[in-house]
Amino acid sequence: MGNMKLKQKMLLLTIIPLVAVLGVVMFVANTQLRVLGEHQIEKLRSELMASKQDSLKSYIDLAVSSVQHIYDNAAPGDTVAEDKALEIMTNLTYGEKGDGYIFVYKYDGTNLATRPKPQLKGKNLMGLKDTNGTLIVKELIDSAKKGGGYLTYVWTKPSKNADVDKLSYAVGMDKWQWMVGTGFYIDDIDDQVAAATEVLEDEISNTMMFILMIGGGFVIVFGFLAVIFSNGIANPLAAAAAALKDIGEGEGDLSKRLDTNAKGEVGELAHGFNAFAEKIQTLIVEVKGSIEELSSATARMTGVMDHTRQDVDEQRRETEQVAAAIHEMAAAVQEVSSNATNASHSAQAADESAIGGQRVVNETISSIQSLQSGVNNAAGVIEQLDKDSEHIGTVINVIKEIADQTNLLALNAAIEAARAGEQGRGFSVVADEVRTLANRTQQSTDEIQSMIEKLQSGARQAVQEMERSRVQTDETVEKAGHTGEQLNNITTAVSDISGMSTQIATAAEQQTSVADELSRSIQHIADISERASSNADQLSNTTSEMTQLEQRLTSLVNQFKA
Structure with missing residues (x-):
């Protein structure tokens, strides 16, 4: 059909x-x-x-x-x-x-x-x-x-x-x-x-x-009439088609026009075609001018796109460097956060140890104070022992004097017994026994005197050592008190360090979040730069295609003679 x-x-x-x-x-x-x-x-x-x-x-x-x-x-x-x-x-x-x-x-x-x-x-x-x-x-x-x-x-x-x-x-x-x-x-x-x-x-x-x-x-009748009418319509149209074919397949001369002598719709068609050809001719002239302007604009846009692509590439490189720096900073912040967390944990452990040490020092101070009280009591006892030893010495001296007197009396009795002869022999024996006992008493008294002197000497040394121990105990108590104060200060400082370490860890985590967000933003910027670069490449390709189309359009327009 x-x-x-x-x-x-x-x-x-x-x-x-x-x-x-x-x-x-x-x-x-x-x-x-x-x-x-x-x-x-x-x-x-x-x-x-x-x-x-x-x-x-x-x-x-x-x-x-x-x-x-x-x-x-x-x-x-x-x-x-x-x-x-x-x-x-x-x-x-x-x-x-x-x-x-x-x-x-x-x-x-x-x-x-x-x-x-x-x-x-x-x-x-x-x-x-x-x-x-x-x-x-x-x-x-x-x-x-x-x-x-x-x-x-x-x-x-x-x-x-x-x-x-x-x-x-x-x-x-x-x-x-x-x-x-x-x-x-x-x-x-x-x-x-x-x-x-x-x-x-x-x-x-x-x-x-x-x-x-x-x-x-x-x-049959209407077919015959249809042939007549179709010839009357088709023949002028065939002539117009031949003229159009000559314009289309010939040299593209738009200055040619159809014969407008025909009557009816065919004549109107010829008039319409001539008006259309005239508009096409004017349009071709304008298109040629527009093509020249398009060619110039395409060349300028190509230059701009080259600079844009270079700027985008440079921005992408800078963004990649910033992203790398952000990643390194994020890693450093992460390490600081980890170290701060560890320090916080260590400070908490030190705080607990300091509190335990303070408790031990307090117990030590209490024990030393108890020891000091015991030493003081022992010193008092030893001093009393020294005094008692001196009193014993006095008693020993009295006993020694009594032994001397007894010995003297025994000697006198022996003398008197000797004088008495046989009557005094029994008394002489008693006097000898008394003298012997007095000698033994004197010997024992001497031994006791020697032992008491040694005891007094040891007691005096003990009193001196106790005095030195008391002085050292007082110094130890004082130093333990200073140690407790220092441990209190250490505990306070460790608590402050723990709090600051926690704050540092929190701040480091916040910095890590900020660094991550900044890294994502930088990555987003890098992606945008990548897309911008890709779009710039596509636009450059489009510009190249526009150049090819402009050349093709120029070639097509040049086929017509305006």
Whole structure:
């Protein structure tokens, strides 16, 4: 369709709708004719069926009327009258061939008369069915009891030896309990309907052929007119297309113009094209000037982009250096924070140790003070011992003097005993013993004196040592007090150091967070610089592409002559 010429398209646009309309008309006409024909056929079938029903009813009415006087005058149970009436009905025939007959059944289904088959008389046929299962006798009896009615069923037709539709009509004679009926085959209705249908099909075919001929004539006439009109439209357009092709495929000379002598839309098309070509010519001139300005601006932008890319690269390098320094500072701050934390922990441990040392010093001071009190008490005891030793010495001296006096008295007694002779011998012995005892006492006293002197000497030395120990104890207590004060100062200083270490660690952690944030910011700046550098490269590439496009556009514009 896209490769077809305008003339062919216009011809198709004319022919196709005509053919489509013709097809629709034929379809609608065929449909309507068939609907109308089917309606007529159905009406014909109904009329034929009504005619058949009227014929059957008239036959039955005739049969009943032929025995009506017998029926009216007969008494119930009058078999003679019944036999006479039955004989009359059995002999009744109708039809061109005389093959129509009347059949009579009792209401209980017993056959009383069927002329073609007298052997059925006396048999009960209430269960007689056709091939479709219709209880023929029963339904006819039911219709007769209701005042009369029709029944259509299938029965074998001897002349065709085939099952065909048969229509029967029956009425009742209640006094005798009779069903009187008759029927005939209605396959001739189908034959007449088939003949009418064949005639209808011929009529429809003839009508469709007539419509096709008329429509074909219209298509031919309108096709001829379409050719004439399409030539009148397509030929000037072909001339305009040739002129446009000459402008487009030639040297691109926009100064050429189409012939405007043509009338109608083609002339308007030529005028429109000439105006368009003039605008294009003006536009090409302006585009050439714009291309020159674009070329200059592209060159300037290229220079600016080169400087920008250099600045961005330098900024990126500086940012990387700052980022490295920030990372190092963050590491140093992290180390300071770690050391401050360790120092804080050590200060806390030292504080605890100093507190323990202070407690020990306090206990030591208390013990030394207790020792000092004990030393003082011991010094007092030793001094008292020294005094007692001196008193003992005095007593010893007295004892020594007594021993000397005793020794002297013993000597005097010995002298006196010697003078007395034998009378004084016993006394002399006693005097010797006393002198011996006095000597031993003097010796013991000397030994005791020596021991007391040694004891006094040791006591004096002990007193001196105790005095020195007391002085040293006092000095130790004083120094321990100074030590306790120094430990208090150390504890306070260590607590201050621990607090300051904690503050330093906290500040270091804050500095670490700040350093991390600063590092992220520097990294973000570096990323921005990286993207800026990438964008600068892309912009440089875009500038190069713009230069290529400017060259391409210049080449394209130069194809036209303004």
